Amino acid sequence: MLNQTIFAISDDNGALPELCAGAKSLASRVIAVVFGDSSAAEAAAGCGADAIRYCPVSDEGAPEDYAAAIAAAVKKEDRAFVMLNNSIRGRCLAGRIGVLLDTPVLTSVGAVAEEDGALICRRMVYGGTAQRSERFAKPYGVATISGGAFEPSAGLPACTDIAQLEGEPEGGIRRLSRAEKKEGGVNLVAAKRIVDVGRGLAAEEDLALCRELAGVLGAEVGCSRPVAENNKWLPKSSYMGITGVQVKPDVILALGVSGQVQHIGGINKSRVIVAINKDKAAPIFKNCDFGLVGDLYKIVPALIKKLS
Template sequence: MTTWIITTSNQIAGLVAMADRLGSPVTIVGVGIDVLPAADRVLTVPLTEGLPAEAAAPVVCAAVEARPGDAVLVPDRAGERVLAGALAARLGAPVLTGVVAVADGLFEIDRFGGIARERIRTDRPAVLVLPGGAELPGEQAAEPFDESAEPFAARITAETSDAEAGTDLSSAKRIVAVGRGFRAEADLGLARDLAASLDAELACSRPVAEGVGWLPKDSYVGVSGQTVKPDLYVAVGVSGQLQHMAGVREARTIVAINNDEHAPIFAHADYGVVGDLYEVLPALVTALGRGRDRGRDTR
């Protein structure tokens, strides 16, 4: 049995952790990466200038010689999801998301935002799409994969960037999440100040990302967004509907700040503050700053 990891970056701590649990020899296939985290074997699929990672799908499929019982782990990122689909089609394998446990070829999967669990067994390789996790240091030079397979004839003609895009919330220890309780995009500065005081990542509910576009789409938490399990989750102006809370059910401590005492979020919170976020957040930041100052006072 072999565990395969397919990636376009070294942000694969979550996949390596899953591979460790599976206990099989690990082969990492890096697309456009020459130095990868240490594994039993590391391969690289080179990318020429202007070639998107997705175009390398035929070469990746040739490199991954997965057999029944093997698991192919792919990070839940746009480019890698394309590669996962191509691999699944070639291998006749299922694509599994929401996998929470694997034992003896039996995959346990969250369904409907964690309301139910499904168990799946397959006699083919399985392609698992999982949160990538934090970045790991490159330690091992990859062996170039030399094969007659050719990439698709595609080229990158334009690129756009977002300074806040690409955050992998799955490995965050502290998160401040914002909802539609904020009246304007500029007001998110209050949440950013709180996040900075807590050394936390900034996240949001779906309407903030897809409704008004105040934060990148990969920042929202919920059944169709990211699933997180931080030590601390501070929800500010988030109503707490089921589809959002499904993404935070494994958080150790949930703090809710909302001016509606009947908001559903309070039924899930360990601590709740009923109040105006425009008054509560500055007060919290001030209190946290004073606490740090006292911690530095050596008199």
């Protein structure tokens, strides 16, 4: 474990326990930064951090307004590592903090480990066909961490060192309006069971079959990228892979998914992968724990009957 501070920063309190658990396994002190008033910090008290600093973002403001205040807090340390969640906001904030700390930013980091006194970040490159390991050559490092990189710890004592972050927001961005997204999203990162729908599904109405299976399994429904991007049968937030959501449920059931490396990169941390595909040469069979060669239109109804 390194004798230094890690800042765990998230615009989504739900991602904080995972970031803090990872940070705590790597460094002696973890400071969490949340966006909102003191009640947001109180709500995050069980995240596992040694201290929590909150940034009271105004209704018209944005987390990025606090980049300078966060960088100033980081600079109080001789060396520090800044981890942010890998959301769009997290990446914007990371860029600004990186500039202010005069250090590069690594995005979509899938794993961080301590080796020989340094933090090594690993992430997928070349469309998921290779993995690159990098470390910062400067005293400060900034990285956005993909969901599922760490395992959150449960039952932690509530943090009592809670205070407002020192410094004023810059106010460079002003929100004009906020509208709810029309597409209903699912939280695949937190799902314990997922039915993963691929292009083997012949028609949009057949999603009802997949949803029925998900219902009896108590699972969420996710998909491969073309099902969301090309067919537009499910929201884009439902597709898994290196450019989509990275999940690690207890079990994932891949229906008519070929198993291309870009998709596997998003599901390969699942505890158990079950694949149903009619092509016995499909690459998914090299990446699953249980494989069924056959027509999903015959197997899924039989599974629903058996499991109901």
